Amino acid sequence: MKFDWPYFWESLLSPSPQFLSGLALTVIISVVAMALALLLGLVIALMGRSRFLPFQLFASLYIWVIRGTPLLVQLVIIYTGFAAAGIFRFEDTDVLGSLIKGAVQAAIIGLMLNESAYISEIVRSGLESVDRGQNEAALSLGMTPMHSMRKIIVPQAIRIMVPPLGNSFNGLMKSTSILSIIGVSEMFQVGSTMSAATFKVFEIYIVVALYYLLLTTVWTFIQTAIENTLNVRAGLPRAEPVFKRLFGIRSRKQATPAPAIALQPADAA
C-alpha cells in the first residue's frame, strides 16, 4: 500500500485555505439550515395539531412527500430542475456585504425543507409527550392556549425533543457532503477537487472523514451540555457521559426513568 504520510499530516494539520473555507461553509450551511428548519418544523407541527382541516392535510402531505423522497433528488429539483423549467432561479445575492452563491442558497433551502419534515415529527411527539393535564391546569389558571404552549408545554417538551433534534443535526452536518452535486464548494467538494488535482485520493478522503468526525464529535459535546443543563434545571439525573455516547456504550438500566434519555437514545456520528 502506498500512503503518503507527509502529505496526509500536512493536509490534516495545516489544511489549505480552500479546505478551511469548505469546512466553514459546511458549518455555516448546517447551522443556518438547522435554525430555519427548527422554525419551519415547528410551524408544520402546529399545523398538524391544528383543528383546521386544510392545515392538517397540508402538514401530512408535506411530511409524506419530503420524507418519502431522497434529499439528493429534492436538491436537484430545487436548484437545477426549477431553473431549467423557468420556475425559479437562485441568483448570487449580496447579504450583509458578502456574496452568497445561488447554489448555497438552494442548499440551505433544500436542507431546511428536508430537515423540517423530520423535525416537525420530533416536535409533534415532544408536544404530545406532555400530559394533557398540564395544559388544562394552565387554562384553568386563566392562560390562553398560546400562553400555555409557551410557558407550560414547550419548556417541558424541549427536554424530550433535544436528544432527537441533536441527532438530526448530526445527520444534517453529514448530509451536507452531497451538496457537491449542485456545485456547493463545501468540505467534500473541496476534497474531491484536491484529490482530482493531486491523485492523493485515499489521503485526502481520510482527512475529509476526520474533519467530519471532528464536527460531529464537537457537536456531541455541545448536545450533551445542553441536555445536562435542561435535566439539571428539571431536577433530573444527568445525561449519559460523552465518551459513552460517542462509542455507543449505553447503560442497560436507567437509574430513574428520565424520558429525555429513555425515549430516544442519542448516538453520535
Place this chain on the structure above:
Amino acid sequence: MTTQHAASTSASTPPSDPHDNIVQAVDVCKSFGDKKILTDVNLTVARGEVVVMVGPSGAGKTTMLRTINRLESIDSGEIRVNGELIGQRVNKHGKVVERSARDLARQRADIGFVFQHFNLFPHMSVLENVSLAAVEVRHQPKSKVNDYARELLERVGLADKADARTRSLSGGQQQRVAIARALAMRPALMLFDEPTSALDPEMVGEVLTVMKGLAEAGMTMIIVSHEMGFTREVADRVVVMDAGTIIESGAPEQVFSNPKHDRTRQFLSKVL
C-alpha cells in the same frame, strides 16, 4: 347565604343574576360521540355556598364540573358564572357564539380548579407554581405575588417547601400546593374534582383540613368527593348525580339519612 343587593344593582349587573348566584346552569346537555353524558342538568350555586357533588363512577360529575370553567363545551343549555355565559356570548344578532380564547381565559382566571391528579408544573419550583399565573395572567408585580404565594403556602402548611421541586413532594403536599396555586388568583369560585381520591389514605386528612379552612373562610366551592364525613361537615348542600342527571339535592343530613331516590340509597349504602 343568598342575599339581595337591590340597592347596589347597577346597569352592569345582568338581569339574569338577581339572586347573586355565582353559578347558574340551565338544562345542560353534553354528549361524547353518540353517548349522552349530561342530560338537562340544572345547578345553581349561591355566593359563599359549599356544594358537594356525589354519585357513582361514570355519573358525569367530572364532566359537569369541567363544563363550569369550560374545559368541556356543552351541546345545549347555558351556564353562567358571575352572571356571564361561560365560554359563550350572545352576538348582535342574538345568536349564542363562542367567546374568544382571551375572553374565556379572563373568565377562567376567576375560577379555581383542583384536579384529581394535581397537575402541578414539574419544571418549576413550588413557589413558581403558585405565583406563575398571578404574574403571567394578572400582570401583578413579582415581589408582591411571591409574598402572597408564601402566605398561601403557609396557609396550606407548606411554607418550608417554597423552593422544593414538585416531584419531591408527597401526593398530599402536591395537592395542597395545587390548592394554593388556584387560590393565588383570588378566585370567586373553587371547583374540586375528587381532590383526595388519588391520595394514600394517610394523606387525605391534610388536604381535607385545608378545604375545611376554605369553607370556613366563606369560599364558594363545588366539590366532587366521596368523603362522606367531610361532606357532612362542610356541605351546605349535597347534589346526587346518576346517569348524567341530578337526581337529588338537599342538606347533607336530609340526603344522607332520608334519601328520596332509590338510586341515592343504593349509592350511599356503598360509600357510607
